[in-house]
Amino acid sequence: EEQPKLAGWASKPPSARRSPDLRQDRAHRTRELVLHSAAELFATRGFHGTSVQDVATAAGMTKGAVYFHFPSKDVLALAVVEEHYTRWPALLEAARARKLGPFDTVLTMVDGAAEAFAHDAVVQAGARLQIESNLIGLPLPTPYVGWIDLLTALLTEAADQGELRAGVDPAAAARTIVSAFFGMQHVSATLHQRADLLERWQEVRELVLLAIRA
Numbered sequence: 600e601e602q603p604k605l606a607g608w609a610s611k612p613p614s615a616r617r618s619p620d621l622r623q624d625r626a627h628r629t630r631e632l633v634l635h636s637a638a639e640l641f642a643t644r645g646f647h648g649t650s651v652q653d654v655a656t657a658a659g660m661t662k663g664a665v666y667f668h669f670p671s672k673d674v675l676a677l678a679v680v681e682e683h684y685t686r687w688p689a690l691l692e693a694a695r696a697r698k699l700g701p702f703d704t705v706l707t708m709v710d711g712a713a714e715a716f717a718h719d720a721v722v723q724a725g726a727r728l729q730i731e732s733n734l735i736g737l738p739l740p741t742p743y744v745g746w747i748d749l750l751t752a753l754l755t756e757a758a759d760q761g762e763l764r765a766g767v768d769p770a771a772a773a774r775t776i777v778s779a780f781f782g783m784q785h786v787s788a789t790l791h792q793r794a795d796l797l798e799r800w801q802e803v804r805e806l807v808l809l810a811i812r813a
């Protein structure tokens with residue numbers, strides 16, 4: 600079913616949904632293969648350092664096959680960024696399915712984001728392409744607002760339920776968590792290729808998130 604629409608977060612584009620038609624299903628699988636091959640390259644070499652030929656070679660396809668799904672490198676980069684945004688509603692649904700309280704939902708969401716940054720090339724590529732957005736000839740979704748809006752809503756619920764330390768402003772806490780998390784993953788990526796990301800996340804989790812819990 601439709602992923603929940605969250606501010607700034609794309610749900611799976613219709614073309615990315617599986618189809619009963621075998622021919623369409625094959626096209627879907629090819630599209631996914633190109634997308635993931637591109638994500639691996641964008642994540643490690645960046646937009647400028649990746650060519651459509653590189654993506655075709657990594658996917659074991661011709662350049663023409665790639666262009667069939669994505670008419671330009673810009674369109675491919677935008678598709679990778681949009682695909683990475685679909686990861687977050689899935690995390691939220693998983694947290695909601697566990698019927699967690701609002702503060703524990705925040706913890707579960709950001710724990711999931713840390714795992715994604717550590718292991719998911721599509722998320723790693725999405726983050727890098729947003730930073731390199733000036734190189735991309737298409738407008739990208741506005742970054743960070745989806746997370747800030749969601750965490751503001753959840754932390755407001757947490758405050759209403761007495762789960763937040765007195766005097767903590769939910770919106771300020773949401774902005775601080777997103778900034779601290781994104782900065783943490785960027786420092787880990789720059790210094791250690793994200794090898795220490797989950798340990799660094801535990802420090803941010805303790806010093807920023809647990810520090811504002813009632």
Ligand SMILES: CCC[C@@H]1OCC(CO)=C1C(=O)O
Binds near residue numbers: 712
């Ligand atoms: C706190 C995760 C922030 C999230 O992860 C990568 C990225 C791309 O800019 C994001 C965004 O724009 O929301």
